[in-house]
Amino acid sequence: MRFKDVFSIIGPGMIGPSSSHTAGAVLLGRVARGLLETEPIEAEIIFYGSLAATYSGHGTDLAVTAGLLGFDTDDERIPESLEIAELSGMTVGFQTSSVPAVHPNTLQIKLSSGNRGCQMTGCSIGGGNIEVIEVNGFDLKFTGNYPTLIVEHTDQPGVLANLTRLLSEASVNIGYMDVDRKARQGHAATVIETDGLIPKELLGKAKLLSHVRSIHYIDLNGGASE
């Protein structure tokens, strides 16, 4: 089933004009903010396909910026997000690309803040639903509909077993997983979508696991951050 529940049909509550070009873009911005785990100072956004052609008319630039600021899809400050970003010291740049993308509504976000940086590519697939397809150079897919753990680690035996054991001990059910690596025994990344919220202490324990390089936790349903 592509659509899982009643609120993927009635909803989201959002600022117009387009569920795919506006609401979906806010959510993609929020995922990127979640990956950086701090206030972005510099943001570069590249629009592909239909977004490249119509981002201005749909306010997609305002919507992504709102997401980077941590706003929700129905925040009435979305139309003023560029001014708000400027006031808070965030530089946002937009580019369009004519390189063909996998989906008509694709965008890429690069963020930095001091020595932290991240990159992600995602698609807005309709009705305000999104699909992330790339994180920091890894081909990882997830929807943002569930609490999501993104773990960067070294490609070594037992890393996933240790991670899933921690989740199992906390009675957190895994609904979906995706793994990618840059090279055998090299840099790898795993995304895990869970049914229940992931307790903070579990994240702390996971960070200490051997071969784990970094852990990001994204929960878009937990409401917008301030």
Place this chain on the structure above:
Amino acid sequence: MRFSSLKELAVVCEKEGKSICDIMLEDQAAESGRSKEQEWEKMKAYYGIMKDAAAKGIVSEKTSRSGLTGGDAKRVHEYTRNPDASLEPFTGLAMAYALAVSEVNASMGRIVATPTAGSCGVIPGVFVSSQERFGWDDDHMVKGLFSAGAIGYIIANNSFISGAEGGCQAEIGSAIGMAAGALVELKGGTPAQAVHAVGLALKNTLGLICDPVGGLVEIPCIVRNGFGAVNALAAADMALAGVRSAIPTDEVIQVMLEVGSAMPDTHRETAMGGLAQTPTGKEIIRQLAKDRKKPAVSKKEDTK
């Protein structure tokens, strides 16, 4: 969910002696792991957003971000209240509210995607006008939103609800079917009658293309929301009068899938055909592109 087709939904309703709303609410709570009360409150908040948008849009003269549209809801509301109007006033109100919510959407106001932002006017148009007409309370309307959601869930998973995939029939068509079926249930009709209303409504929008001028959710999206609300009222009345969809509604949904899949790309939200490519449509696009060259914030263009 215990249902994946409208037929299955009607069977579950009949077997358990429950409404479409009851079944949707129970299955939603089971799927999300939250309580029925929590899901009810979330839907009720959404209804609040719909009412606010309807009230705001019907008096607004604000133009959209592009400047292409705005103020039609107010015009229609004022005209349909006078005795010369062909529509009965509450039908005119449904149309005006539908236009109102769609205009709020186009001007970056707050709405609820039902099922998409492009089709966000139909359900509030039907619901808010019917609530005023029949004196229903908000909880009654929330029931209707769960029924509409169940119908949309089935359409979305068996066919589509986005114009980019299946044309306007998938957006406005689905919204009309959802509103019509829900209204039947709100007025005391049976689940079977509600399902017939969906089929009757969908048959009337099969083949409708998605051809927005400049790719913007404005022309012709906004007026199609207005017409959509009126069609939903008509379909609900037909079904309540005892008219049946001779072709079962699940089969009509399959036709929407067949027709949408056969639609050329030019007619699926790309603005490469239909109204978008008429001489006037192209002129509007040219004008918009010209305006876009002088943005308020510095932007770099087209680096590959």
